[in-house]
Amino acid sequence: MDKKELEVLQQKVVRLRAEGKYKETIEVGYELLEHGLRLNDYKSMLTAYIHNAISFYCIGDIEKTFQSISAYQEICSQRGDDDDWLSLYNVSFFVYEMRKDTDKAKATLWKSIDLGKKLGRYNIVSNAYSNMSHVYMVEEDYENAWKMAKLGIEMAMLHTPRSEILELRVKLNLAKSYIGMSDLEISKALIDEIMQSPLLHSFVREKSQCYDLQGIWYAKQQQYKEAFDSFTTAKELVEGYNDVYLLKTIQEERCKLCELMGDVELGYVVQKEYIALLKEISDRKFALEALRLDVKHSLSMMEKKANIDSLTGVYSRSYVEGIANDWLKQASITGESIVCIVFDMDNFKAYNDEYGHLFGDEMIKLVGKVGVSILGNDEIIGRYGGDEFIMLLKYASLEYGMKKAEQLKAALQKITVDKEDKAITIQVSVGVSDNVSGRVALFEELFHVADTALYRAKNSGKNRICASV
Structure with a gap:
């Protein structure tokens, strides 16, 4: 395999991962890694490890995720450039966040911020501050969440060309931190400003997050009917892109609001929807477990194949x-x-x-x-x-x-x-x-x-x- 063929294989790994074909990504990733090792091509090795890490993360195999990240980091420390390190920090953050290891998540984000500033990659810096704001909100430290969101907006405004959606995403965290600090007047003004943005016609995920945020604001004000309607709109939008875990959070809020409104009949309907959603989540977990087993079997076969000489059947x-x-x-x-x-x-x-x-x-x-x-x-x-x-x-x-x-x-x-x-x-x-x-x-x-x-x-x-x- 020559360098050109290696580049094609790299592109295939990236495409498969972007399409959510995690099993295929892992298999082609190992093929790319094998050729990368043989040709001493470090970029191929890094591409294979980082996309395999993301794929293992997406199917819930955290042990393999960390093994891939560790291998990536080892090569990165010897041959990686700044962009390679940024990729490492981004993937590591999501893994630490999923494991609820907030200290390591924040430490990784600070590294991403420092390196992003050095490279002038203000979009990455803005996203890192936004993620930092989210981590602080999980810890219910709303004041620090507000500070991080403000910095995120400042960095978004430094990014060229200007990206309004980048700014809007950070504003969502800013508005949520205001609600957490019980500054409801400012948060309402900011939510209303975001809701009027024409960008929401093109970005459904952000639009659903706006209605979810609006529902949280109304619930804080004890305006339960308005909160329920906002969460219902958010639910309908989220169903369009099928984020079952965000749907679960929204349905739980709708169930609570039915109880607070004393609407037993509506509560029964929402509970049925919630039970159906839990079954779908359970089915997804079952499918992921089946995929994990399938990947594990495939890797075992690949490993066995790599260990055995194909002509003689003795060890390689x-x-x-x-x-x-x-x-x-x-x-x-x-x-x-x-x-x-x-x-x-x-x-x-x-x-x-x-x-x-x-x-x-x-x-x-x-x-x-x-x-x-x-x-x-x-x-x-x-x-x-x-x-x-x-x-x-x-x-x-x-x-x-x-x-x-x-x-x-x-x-x-x-x-x-x-x-x-x-x-x-x-x-x-x-x-x-x-x-x-x-x-x-x-x-x-x-x-x-x-x-x-x-x-x-x-x-x-x-x-x-x-x-x-």
């Missing part, structure tokens, strides 16, 4: 490297011995040249199968590439590794493959190394020593075993 190179590093890390503490056996077929190129690559593939599969057949406990085999294989032995001495290499070589030599009236035998050269009682801590070093021994075996006549020196 990346999986063996990971296992080796885990074992070596443990061995560096305990001093236990780990052995690495590296081997490949002698004269393999000649088989390919004479009989074709399909025959060569069959030979590689056969070698992998024989390798698996001689494995004992705490022993694994993987394909490094081409016809080269790696065998790792845990709790094994170099002497035992040499015996295992002899066993492998003997098992392969017993096999003959008939091809074009010829009986072809398999001969291998083998290199063996160990971790020197815990002093070798990385796979690269362990493999390099065994691979060097393998080349000594090749150069000294092939069909033999050499150990590290």
Whole structure:
């Protein structure tokens, strides 16, 4: 895959996430991540992690969300630019808010504000102040909520080109903070001003929030009939874009108002609507849980596929490297011995040249199968590439590794493959190394020593075993 194809894959991830296709986003995100890692393309990795984080968040898998955010942050700290950090702060805020971790939510918003100001991204700064105002209102700290909303409006006015909807969104929080501070006269004037904005014809979500806010104001004034009518209008608007959680809040307010008005008949109708809504929310949660399980199953299959070499069925190179590093890390503490056996077929190129690559593939599969057949406990085999294989032995001495290499070589030599009236035998050269009682801590070093021994075996006549020196 080249850079152009990588860009197309990035665009696909962004599009799928914007369309709300979270399962597909995650799957394509992992594909993008795989290619990004292979090509050392950090932007692709960042794109994959951030959109997967959002997708995991949307399906309610918070553990995977934080794993993706953590991986994103690690790359960001080394290679990310300011825009990458802003994306991180935005996603992190919504996760912290959902977990009701207001301290971390506010800390993240302050970072977003500081960086947004530095970059002159006043729309982002305005949104951050607006979100900060909302967090303070959740804490019932209306004075600070008011201060944040005022700053949000100031930042919205600095944004170019001017965005009236940006200003209106912050004004909604400003009006709500006035209600919280019981400054009903100013809040009413601000609500009336917002309600007269022609923007509301184009922005239904904000229009519904206006009527919801108006309902809160009337309820505060004990004007229950007017409050009920405002909430009813808000409900009808929200049903248009189907935000069931905002609908739940509105229906709860309508239920309370029916009780305050003493209207039993109307209360019965609203209660029925509320019960139906609760069922819809329950169905959505069930569907999300099913989606989470489906994603988990897909990821498990993808992980399994990534761990297994598709030609031979033995472990992949990346999986063996990971296992080796885990074992070596443990061995560096305990001093236990780990052995690495590296081997490949002698004269393999000649088989390919004479009989074709399909025959060569069959030979590689056969070698992998024989390798698996001689494995004992705490022993694994993987394909490094081409016809080269790696065998790792845990709790094994170099002497035992040499015996295992002899066993492998003997098992392969017993096999003959008939091809074009010829009986072809398999001969291998083998290199063996160990971790020197815990002093070798990385796979690269362990493999390099065994691979060097393998080349000594090749150069000294092939069909033999050499150990590290």
